[in-house]
């Protein structure tokens with residue numbers, strides 16, 4: 677595939693990402709139809725990314741092998757030295773960190789013992805649900821339920837909107853739209869000592885920075 681094929685993949689990727697941005701728009705509401713559409717677009721995104729990666733890998737391989745063959749045939753490098761160098765570089769590459777799919781382990785989120793009770797309704801006008809701007813990843817239990825949305829570009833982190841809030845946080849009231857099914861971490865989180873949220877929890881003085 678030449679550069680035209682590569683450009684087609686890139687423009688397909690840009691179009692898909694533009695559509696995906698809509699998921700993060702404030703007020704985006706999930707319905708069974710839009711869920712199916714999200715899934716289709718997520719798969720399309722994955723396939724386009726895979727095609728780009730395959731294309732780039734093939735181009736790199738063709739270039740490297742052509743260069744090596746040419747240098748060996750001209751007597752400029754030795755075949756054995758080349759193989760030793762390839763194994764050395766291969767080992768170095770194996771040690772590089774690679775992006776990983778993140779999935780949290782937790783006990784049953786509905787078990788209840790871990791749930792922290794805080795008078796959120798009373799505090800929301802002050803804290804503006806700052807806890808719902810924090811990033812975290814989901815559990816197998818969340819994925820099995822298929823209710824909590826995850827970020828297709830960063831599996832399986834909670835999906836957040838462009839304004840930084842979790843996609844389930846109502847943009848106006850800051851209430852959780854999936855309260856009964858919210859993830860484990862939302863139930864167990866305790867903001868009382870978290871200085872990102874409260875300068876003084878007891879006196880209800882929020883940290884308005886950030």
Ligand code: SF4
Nearest residue numbers: 796799803805807867
């Ligand atoms: S920051 Fe604290 S008080 Fe505010 S919504 Fe979150 S848990 Fe409740």
Ligand code: SF4
Nearest residue numbers: 808842844845852862
């Ligand atoms: S799931 Fe609900 S409680 Fe948890 S971060 Fe999102 S809006 Fe907040």
